[in-house]
Amino acid sequence: MRRKSIYLLIFIIVLFGFSLWSVVPLEREVLGREGLRLGLDLAGGSYLVYQADVSDIPPDERRGVVEGVRDVVTRRIDALGVTEPIVQVQHQEGEYNISIQLPGIVDIEEAKRMVGLFTVLEFREWDDEKEEWIPATGTAVVNGEEQELVLSSRYFEEDTEVRLDRIGSPLLLFKWDETGRQLSEEITGRLIDEQMAIFLGDEPLEGEDGRIIAPVVREVIREEGVIDGLSLEDARMLSRFLNAGRIDVPLGRWVEEDGSRTFEQDVPLFEWTVTATLGADSVQRSILAAIIGIALLLVFMLVYYRVPGVIACLSLGIYGVVLLAIFKLIPITLSLAGVAGFILSLGMAVDANILIFERVKEEVRGGRSLGAAVEAGFNRAWTAIRDSNITTIIACLVLFWMGGELGAFMVRGFALTLFIGVSLSMFTAIVVTRTFLRVTMGSHMVTSPAAYGVAVSRTANEVRSLT
Numbered sequence: 001m002r003r004k005s006i007y008l009l010i011f012i013i014v015l016f017g018f019s020l021w022s023v024v025p026l027e028r029e030v031l032g033r034e035g036l037r038l039g040l041d042l043a044g045g046s047y048l049v050y051q052a053d054v055s056d057i058p059p060d061e062r063r064g065v066v067e068g069v070r071d072v073v074t075r076r077i078d079a080l081g082v083t084e085p086i087v088q089v090q091h092q093e094g095e096y097n098i099s100i101q102l103p104g105i106v107d108i109e110e111a112k113r114m115v116g117l118f119t120v121l122e123f124r125e126w127d128d129e130k131e132e133w134i135p136a137t138g139t140a141v142v143n144g145e146e147q148e149l150v151l152s153s154r155y156f157e158e159d160t161e162v163r164l165d166r167i168g169s170p171l172l173l174f175k176w177d178e179t180g181r182q183l184s185e186e187i188t189g190r191l192i193d194e195q196m197a198i199f200l201g202d203e204p205l206e207g208e209d210g211r212i213i214a215p216v217v218r219e220v221i222r223e224e225g226v227i228d229g230l231s232l233e234d235a236r237m238l239s240r241f242l243n244a245g246r247i248d249v250p251l252g253r254w255v256e257e258d259g260s261r262t263f264e265q266d267v268p269l270f271e272w273t274v275t276a277t278l279g280a281d282s283v284q285r286s287i288l289a290a291i292i293g294i295a296l297l298l299v300f301m302l303v304y305y306r307v308p309g310v311i312a313c314l315s316l317g318i319y320g321v322v323l324l325a326i327f328k329l330i331p332i333t334l335s336l337a338g339v340a341g342f343i344l345s346l347g348m349a350v351d352a353n354i355l356i357f358e359r360v361k362e363e364v365r366g367g368r369s370l371g372a373a374v375e376a377g378f379n380r381a382w383t384a385i386r387d388s389n390i391t392t393i394i395a396c397l398v399l400f401w402m403g404g405e406l407g408a409f410m411v412r413g414f415a416l417t418l419f420i421g422v423s424l425s426m427f428t429a430i431v432v433t434r435t436f437l438r439v440t441m442g443s444h445m446v447t448s449p450a451a452y453g454v455a456v457s458r459t460a461n462e463v464r465s466l467t
Contacts, residue, residue, distance in 0.1 A: 005435055006439075009436075009439055012435060016322070019318075019321045023321060023328055039334060040274045042335060045102050046272070047271070048102070048270070049269045049270040051096070051252060052096045065249060066091075066249070069247055069249060070087050070098055077100070085100065086101040087101075107273075108271055121152060122151075123151040124136055124204075125197075136187045136191070139186065140182035155177050155179050155184075161173045172227040175224050176222075176223060176224075184222065188217050189220045193216060198238070202266070209231070251266065252265040252269075305354075309357075311440065312353040314432075327420075334417070337411070338417040340414060341413070341414040342418075342421055345417065345418050345421020348389070348421070353433055356377055356429065359376070359377035359381040360377030361373075371441045374438070385426065389423075396419035397415075399412070
C-alpha cells in the first residue's frame with residue numbers, strides 16, 4: 001500500500017469526523033455558527049417586494065443607487081435582530097425592485113411594519129392646533145435653489161456616536177452636512193425648550209419604557225448636535241439605526257389611475273407569507289423523498305457493482321456529510337429548491353462513480369490486473385467526469401446570475417446548492433473513491449474479479465462481465 005494513499009485516507013477520516021461533528025445535531029451551534037439556515041419555504045416567514053422610485057436618478061446611476069439602498073436595508077434589518085434576512089435587487093423593464101425575505105416573521109403586518117422602518121429617520125415638532133406631531137420643516141439652499149425640506153437623517157454627515165457625560169448619562173452625538181446645518185439652525189432656533197420627536201416612517205421611535213423619544217431642544221444646533229435624555233439602550237438602538245445608512249430613494253409601489261402615475265411610499269408591490277406549518281410539511285416530504293431515493297440508489301450500487309458499490313456508498317455518505325457541513329458553516333440558506341439541488345448533485349456524484357467503475361470493468365475484461373485496471377479506469381474516466389461537471393457548473397453560474405437579475409431567489413438557491421454539490425462530487429469521486437479502492441487493493445482484502453463485477457473464464461481465459 002502506497003504511503004500517499006495512507007495520508008489521503010487519514011485526511012478523509014479527519015475531514016469526515018469534523019464534518020460529522022459539525023452537523024450532528026443539525027441545530028447545534030458550531031464555531032459560532034447556528035444550525036442549518038432554512039429559507040422561507042422551509043422555515044416560514046414573509047416575502048415582500050418594493051419598487052424603488054428612481055425617477056429623479058440619472059439612468060446610468062440607478063443601478064448603483066438601488067444596490068446601495070439594498071445594502072442599507074440589509075443593515076437596518078440586521079439592526080432589528082431578524083435572523084439572516086435576504087435582500088435582493090430585481091431589475092426588469094427599466095424598473096428596480098427590492099425583494100425582502102424575513103425568515104421567522106410569519107405575521108405579514110409585522111413584516112410590513114418592520115419594512116416601514118427603512119425610511120429615513122424624520123424629526124417632528126408638536127402642533128398645538130392639530131394636536132399631533134408634524135414634520136419639522138425649514139428652508140435650505142440646494143443646487144442654487146431655496147427649498148423647503150423636512151429635517152431628517154438623510155442630512156447626517158458622519159456616523160453617530162454614543163458617549164457618557166460626566167455623571168454617566170448617555171449622549172448621542174451627530175453632525176449635519178451643509179443642507180442639514182441650514183435646516184437644523186432654523187428649526188432648533190424656533191424650538192428652544194420644546195420637544196422634537198424622532199419618527200421612523202409614520203411611527204414614532206419609542207424607548208424601552210414605551211415612551212416616544214422626543215428630547216428637549218436646549219440650544220440652537222448648527223454643525224454638531226447632542227440628543228440627551230435617553231437611556232443607554234435607547235441611545236445605542238437609535239445610533240444603530242442612524243449608522244445603518246441613508247435610503248436615497250423612496251420604497252413603495254407605482255399606481256396608475258386615470259392615466260396618471262403616482263407613487264405610494266411604504267406600500268409593498270407584492271407580499272407573501274409562508275406559515276411554519278407549511279414549511280415543516282415541506283421539510284418532512286423532502287426528507288421522505290430523499291430517504292426513498294437514496295435507499296434505492298444504495299441497493300442498486302451494492303447489487304450491480306458489489307465491492308466498488310460498497311465503496312461508492314461510503315463515498316456518498318462522506319459526500320453528504322461534508323456537503324451539509326459546508327451548508328452549515330458558510331452558511332447557505334437552504335430552500336426547497338436548494339434541497340432539490342442537493343439531491344440532484346447526489347445523483348450526479350453517483351454518475352461519476354458509475355463512469356469510473358465501468359472503465360475499471362473494461363480494463364479488467366481487457367486483461368489488466370485489478371490494480372492496473374483501477375488506475376487506468378480513473379485516468380480514462382476523468383476527462384468525461386471533468387467535462388460533464390464543467391458544463392453543469394456553467395449552467396449553475398448562468399442560473400445564479402439570472403436568478404439575481406430577476407429576483408428569483410429559488411432559482412439562485414437551486415443553482416448555488418447544485419454548484420457546491422457538483423464541485424464536491426468531483427472531489428469525492430476522484431479522491432475519496434480512488435483512495436478507498438487503492439487501500440482495498442493494497443491490503444489484498446478482496447482480490448477476486450467477481451467481487452468487482454467481472455470474472456475470468458477458466459476455459460477460454462477470456463474476461464466476461466457477470467452483470
